Amino acid sequence: MxxxxxxxxxxxxxxxxxxxxxxxxxxxYLGAQGATLRAEADGSLRVPVPRLGTTAVSLxxxxxxxxx
Numbered sequence: 001m002x003x004x005x006x007x008x009x010x011x012x013x014x015x016x017x018x019x020x021x022x023x024x025x026x027x028x029y030l031g032a033q034g035a036t037l038r039a040e041a042d043g044s045l046r047v048p049v050p051r052l053g054t055t056a057v058s059l060x061x062x063x064x065x066x067x068x
Contacts, residue, residue: 001015001056001057001059002029002054002055002056002057003047003049003054003055003056003057004049004053004054005049005050005051005052005053005054006052007049007051007052008051008052009051010048010049010050010051011048011049011051012046012047012048012049013046013047013048013049014044014045014046014047015044015045015046015047015057016042016043016044017043017044017045017059019061019062020061020062021039021043021045021059021060021061021062022060022061022062023036023059023060024036024037024039024045024057024058024059024060025037025057025058026047026048026055026056026057026058027055027056027057027058028056029054029056031056031058033058037057045057
């Protein structure tokens with residue numbers, strides 16, 4: 001997943017996905033993984049995005065739908 005920010009300051013983007021994720025990590029646009037992202041209690045992910053910048057998230061999915 002790719003994210004882009006036009007904000008003048010760094011932001012944290014909350015991703016609420018409609019499917020099960022077994023692992024998530026920040027990544028570059030070529031797919032090289034960076035820091036591990038931990039899911040919140042509700043299954044969402046908090047992803048830091050630099051000011052006026054872009055970031056990517058590498059997701060590993062499971063077979064079951066995410067709980068609602």
